[in-house]
Amino acid sequence: KLDTQRRERERAAAAAAQREANAEAELFRREVGEIAPLAVPPRASMSRNPPPPLPVQTRLDEEAVLHEAISDEFDPEVLLETDETLSYCRPGVSQDVVRKLRRGDWIVQAQIDLHGMRREEAREALAEFIRESVKRGLRCLRVIHGKGLGSIGKEPVLKGKVRAWLVQKSEVIAFCQARPHDGGAGAVVVLLQPGAAPAQAKL
Known part of the structure; x- marks a missing residue:
C-alpha cells in the first residue's frame, strides 16, 4: 500500500512538471511569434589533404647561422x-x-x-x-x-x-x-x- 501511494505521488509530480514545461514552451512560442529559418550560405568544402607545414623557424635558424658565420x-x-x-x-x-x-x-x-x-x-x-x-x-x-x-x-x-x-x-x-x-x-x-x-x- 505504501509503495502504491509513493508511485502515485511520483506520477502526479511528473505530470505536474510536464504540464509546467508545456505551459512555458507555449508561452515562449506566443512571445516569439512566427519564425523563419536563417538563410545559411553553402559551406566551403575543406580539402582532406592539407598542405605540408613550412618549417619557418628552422629556416630562420639556418639563416641566422649563416649570418653568424665566422671566416677562416x-x-x-x-x-x-x-x-x-x-x-x-x-x-x-x-x-x-x-x-x-x-x-x-x-x-x-x-x-x-x-x-x-x-x-x-x-x-x-x-x-x-x-x-x-x-x-x-x-x-x-x-x-x-x-x-x-x-x-x-x-x-x-x-x-x-x-x-x-x-x-x-x-x-x-x-x-x-x-x-x-x-x-x-x-x-x-x-x-x-x-x-x-x-x-x-x-x-
Missing part, C-alpha cells in the same frame, strides 16, 4: 691588438677586464673542447657554443684548443684560429690565455658582454 680568412691583427699570451680586449672595454680574467675573478660557467677537431669542425662548434651560451645568458666561458703537440710541425694551428674566430664575434668583449691549472697555453677564457644578443651580420 679573417686576420685579427689588422683591426685588433693582441699579445703573445692570446689576450684581447675589445676597444672601449677597460683593460681591468682582461686583468680580472687572468686572475680568475670570473667564474667559468661553461666550456668547449676543440682539441683534436678539424678546422671546419672546430669553427662550427665554437660558433654554436657561443650562440647557445648567449641564449642561456652566460658570461664567462673556457675554450680548449690544445697546444698543437699532435699537429704537423708541432704548431698550435687551432690556437691562432680560435683567436681569429673569437674577435669576429661581437658578443665577445675580452679573452685571455687560461691560467696554468685551467689549461694554460692550451685554452682561453672568454668573456661575453652582458645581455649579449646574436649579431645580425658577420664577415
